[in-house]
Amino acid sequence: MKNEKEKENENENEILQINRKQFGMQLISQQNLDSIKQKISEQKKIEGIFGIFEWNKSYYLIVIEKSELIGYICKNPIYQIKKTEIIPFTQKEEKEIENSKSSRILIKMLRKVLQTKGLYYSPSFDLTNSVQKQFERYKNSNEEIDSKYLNFLNYQGFNSFNTEYLWNKIFIKSFIENQLQNYILPIIMGYIETREFRINNKLVQISLISRRSTFRVGKRYTRRGVNLEGKVTNFVETEQIIEQSLDQRIVSFVQIRGSIPLLWSQFPDFRYNPKKKFSEANEEQVKEAFSKHINQNNEIYGNQTLVNLIDKKGSELLLENEFKKQCDIYNKTNTKTPVKYVHFDFHAQCKNLQWGKLSILMDQLKEDQQKYQFFCFEKKENEEENVIKQTGIFRTNCVDCLDRTNVVQGLLARRNLEEELRKQGIIQENEKIEDNKELESYLKNLWANNADEISIQYSSTPALKTDYTRTGKRTKKGALNDLKNSIKRYFLNCYRDWFSQDSLDIFTGEFDISSHNSKLLDNYNERPFWKLILLILITLLLLIILLISFGKIGKNLTKKTSRKLLGFPQLIKDSSGVKENI
Numbered sequence: 416m417k418n419e420k421e422k423e424n425e426n427e428n429e430i431l432q433i434n435r436k437q438f439g440m441q442l443i444s445q446q447n448l449d450s451i452k453q454k455i456s457e458q459k460k461i462e463g464i465f466g467i468f469e470w471n472k473s474y475y476l477i478v479i480e481k482s483e484l485i486g487y488i489c490k491n492p493i494y495q496i497k498k499t500e501i502i503p504f505t506q507k508e509e510k511e512i513e514n515s516k517s518s519r520i521l522i523k524m525l526r527k528v529l530q531t532k533g534l535y536y537s538p539s540f541d542l543t544n545s546v547q548k549q550f551e552r553y554k555n556s557n558e559e560i561d562s563k564y565l566n567f568l569n570y571q572g573f574n575s576f577n578t579e580y581l582w583n584k585i586f587i588k589s590f591i592e593n594q595l596q597n598y599i600l601p602i603i604m605g606y607i608e609t610r611e612f613r614i615n616n617k618l619v620q621i622s623l624i625s626r627r628s629t630f631r632v633g634k635r636y637t638r639r640g641v642n643l644e645g646k647v648t649n650f651v652e653t654e655q656i657i658e659q660s661l662d663q664r665i666v667s668f669v670q671i672r673g674s675i676p677l678l679w680s681q682f683p684d685f686r687y688n689p690k691k692k693f694s695e696a697n698e699e700q701v702k703e704a705f706s707k708h709i710n711q712n713n714e715i716y717g718n719q720t721l722v723n724l725i726d727k728k729g730s731e732l733l734l735e736n737e738f739k740k741q742c743d744i745y746n747k748t749n750t751k752t753p754v755k756y757v758h759f760d761f762h763a764q765c766k767n768l769q770w771g772k773l774s775i776l777m778d779q780l781k782e783d784q785q786k787y788q789f790f791c792f793e794k795k796e797n798e799e800e801n802v803i804k805q806t807g808i809f810r811t812n813c814v815d816c817l818d819r820t821n822v823v824q825g826l827l828a829r830r831n832l833e834e835e836l837r838k839q840g841i842i843q844e845n846e847k848i849e850d851n852k853e854l855e856s857y858l859k860n861l862w863a864n865n866a867d868e869i870s871i872q873y874s875s876t877p878a879l880k881t882d883y884t885r886t887g888k889r890t891k892k893g894a895l896n897d898l899k900n901s902i903k904r905y906f907l908n909c910y911r912d913w914f915s916q917d918s919l920d921i922f923t924g925e926f927d928i929s930s931h932n933s934k935l936l937d938n939y940n941e942r943p944f945w946k947l948i949l950l951i952l953i954t955l956l957l958l959i960i961l962l963i964s965f966g967k968i969g970k971n972l973t974k975k976t977s978r979k980l981l982g983f984p985q986l987i988k989d990s991s992g993v994k995e996n997i
Contacts, residue, residue, distance in 0.1 A: 431598055435504040435651075438474055439591040448564060463536065463600045465499055466586020470524065471933040473511060473518070475506040477586060479530070479600075482536075482875075484919050486609035488622050488656060489665065491540030493607055499529045517936035521928070524918035533627070533868045534582065536602045542624065543577040543601050545654050546667040547805060551987035555716035574899040576601045580626040580652070585924040603627070605651060606868040608861055612854055618843045620658040621832065621857070625865055627651050627872060628673075629923040635815060635874040635904070636689060637984050641702065644994035645707025647673040649816045649873050653865070655684060655828045664793040664839070668811050668831040670824050671716070672816045674811040675734055677701060677741065678991050683909040687901075691730040693737075696993040704991075705741040709754055718807035719754045720783045722776075724761040724819040755783065761819045768889035777826055783807065789831055817870045818879040825862035825884060832858070849887075859885045875907040875915070876900040914941075916984040924985045 429442045465477035481498035501522060503509045511518040535542060543548055552575055578584050583602045590599050609622035628650035631642055638648045650673035657666040678694040678701055695862075721758035723738055725731040739756060746753040759776045787807030794800035809827055813819035829848060836842045842850075849855045863885040866878035877900055878884075880929055882893025928935065984990075 431595065433472075433476065434966065438504065440589060443696065461500075462494075463538075464598060465496075465584045465600070465602065467589045468501075468586055469589070470521065470928055473508045475508060475522070475525075475581075476504065477501040477525070477592070478502065479536075485535075485607060486622075488537075488540055488607075488609055488620075488624075489546075489658060491537050492997070493535060493537050493542070494611065495532075495607070496534040496536065496602070497528075501525060501529075507946075515933065517934055517941070520936045520939050520941065521921070524914075524921055526961075527915060527918040528922040531708060533604050533606055533870060533872055534602055535605070535607050536600045538600065540600065541575065542603045542607075543580040543626065544575070545669050545790070546665060546792075547669070548577070550790070550792060550802070579628050579630055580605075582627075582629060582923070584629065584924075589946075604872065606865045607862060608858060609656075610861075612851075614836065614841050614851060614854060617839070618659070619836070619841065620656075621861075622656040623653065623828075623861055623865055624656065625651050625653045625869060627869070631990070632919050632923050632925065633873075633990070634908070634916045634919070634973050636681055636908045637912055638990055639681050639691075640674050640694075640705045641676040641991060642709050642990065642992060643704050643707075644677075645676075645704060645709075647676050647708060649674050649869075651816070651869060653824060653828075655831060657832060659839065663795060664791070666831075666835050667789075667790040667805070668828060669716070669805060670811065670827060671712070672811050672815055673986065675725075675738055675812055675814075676705050677734065677737055678704055678993060679734065680991075687905055688730075691734060694989075695989055696995045700820065700993060701737075702744060706745055706749075708743055708838045709749075711751050711808065712808065716808035717805075718752070718787065720780065720787075720807065720809050721754055721756050721807055722780070722811040722823060723758045724811065724813040724823060725758075726758045727758070728763075734814075739948070744969060746895050757765060761813065761822075765889075770883055770889055773822070773826060775825065777830070780809065781830075782828065783809070784827065786829065789835075792978040805983070806943060811979045815874060818866065820883075821862060821866035821869070821878060822884060825858075825865075828862070829858060859887060865990075874904050875912060876904045880986070913984050917986045920984070920987050925990075 427947070429444065430448050431440065432443045432448075433440050459478075459480075461478040461480055462482050463479040465479055468475045468477060478500050479496055480500045482494040482496050485493050485495050487493065503512065508518075512522055513519075544552075548740075580603050581601055583600070587599050590596060603626050605625035605627040607622070608625050609620065611618060611620045612869050613619075628646075630644075630646040630650065631638065631648050633648050641647045651671065653672070654799070655668045658664075678696045679691060680690050680694060681691045683689050685909065709719065721742065723735060725735055727735055735758060735820075739758065742754055742756040757776075757779055764772045787809075788803055788805055790804040790805045792798075792800065809824075811820045811823050833842075833848050836848075837844060837846075839866045842848075848858065863878070863881040864883060867879050870876060870878035879897040879900060880889070880893070882888075882890045882896065886893075921928050
């Protein structure tokens with residue numbers, strides 16, 4: 416794909432025409448447009464095309480109606496999508512939405528995902544790939560890098576996009592088939608924030624990009640663990656980018672998070688913390704799924720340090736033991752690319768607000784962080800380019816891969832930034848980031864904002880423990896806020912996330928709706944608002960009964976009624992590829 420300036424020149428006098436009746440797509444000249452303007456009954460200004468959704472010979476154009484410029488990364492504009500619109504091609508589709516329950520629910524599901532706050536795009540910067548991946552691909556093309564413009568960060572063709580993070584991938588097929596790739600906007604879900612700072616008279620820009628995977632995407636209790644293809648739930652690649660434009664230097668540090676790569680589930684059953692269960696899989700299936708996940712990460716990122724933050728007690732202990740066991744099995748058969756397993760019982764170590772003990776974990780990870788390094792590209796005038804590559808990755812998880820995970824990732828990124836600032840002489844050896852109050856405040860809020868957005872996308876509420884991330888200490892006010900969000904999570908996870916799960920499965924192509932007939936969703940149970948309120952009241956009554964009886968009677972009652980009253984995904988039953996225990 417050509418860079419943005421070339422595309423603008425090439426398409427300056429061309430208009431994309433979509434035939435709404437016959438569904439044809441072609442480029443026409445400005446001259447031809449003038450001749451058919453009189454036939455246009457309505458005009459609408461849009462900021463981009465999300466794609467086209469096709470189902471049962473019906474077509475819907477999805478457009479970006481409003482977006483907000485949130486900043487620039489490597490001189491490329493980054494936008495957050497604020498509003499989209501689904502436009503039926505013809506009156507046929509409009510009538511279907513009115514008269515067909517399946518069509519109405521389908522459009523509702525698409526809108527559910529499109530209304531997610533964390534959708535981003537850039538007309539010139541490839542948000543689906545890390546800076547290092549973009550550099551490696553450009554070097555393989557044998558083209559010369561222009562350090563002044565860092566041209567290796569411009570689009571390099573549609574085939575260069577990483578479909579794992581391409582959230583409109585099922586909506587752009589028509590553009591590919593008609594060779595109209597220049598009109599494709601690669602869109603990611605996650606979080607992006609960027610800001611410039613003047614530190615000791617040096618200009619530094621710090622950016623954070625979190626890319627949420629489209630594979631095995633899901634909600635907190637409706638999707639857990641790994642599938643037989645090695646894909647895990649809530650997999651997010653997070654990249655910290657440090658730019659020094661005057662020195663033509665860019666640094667990138669990448670981390671990943673993802674659900675524990677075992678075959679397990681945790682469906683809601685009225686309890687605040689539902690029982691975690693292993694799927695009905697044999698030992699060989701567990702081993703194969705685990706190995707596939709680790710091998711896929713090895714191929715992309717190199718060496719791995721697996722940082723496990725779950726409790727060493729209760730149901731989490733069973734997961735911890737099995738995780739450690741699978742690591743040992745993997746290392747026995749993969750001696751050339753072994754993984755390093757580090758367990759840190761976050762809750763036990765940091766209980767009673769003793770969060771300073773996180774330094775114990777950071778000391779454990781220090782050697783690996785120095786060994787893995789980070790990506791760096793620097794090319795000063797009349798000098799050879801200087802390139803350092805990141806050779807390994809930290810894969811961090813807790814149970815949800817949200818609150819505890821975000822805290823640790825923020826500390827690793829902070830150490831990377833501090834090392835880079837010292838290396839460039841921007842801060843002295845005896846200086847720390849916290850000495851610059853403005854920078855310190857920004858970093859804390861940056862990672863807290865990242866935590867909130869990723870958490871809302873997965874658990875439907877903001878993250879917990881962000882008072883520590885924002886202020887550097889745990890507070891009673893923060894604990895009360897966590898209690899409020901925990902209660903909200905409980906009800907949303909039990910009663911509403913099943914609809915979101917089905918919506919995500921259709922949106923990402925996990926569930927191929929195009930292969931099903933037009934009446935697929937006619938029997939879909941939407942559960943109106945009044946039913947939701949009734950179910951919540953029944954839940955409260957059952958919780959009281961459970962507390963009173965607490966024994967076998969209460970447990971049996973919980974098990975039987977939860978199957979009937981709580982919401983479960985209706986499209987994909989066993990998402991891991993083996994029977995999941997509900």
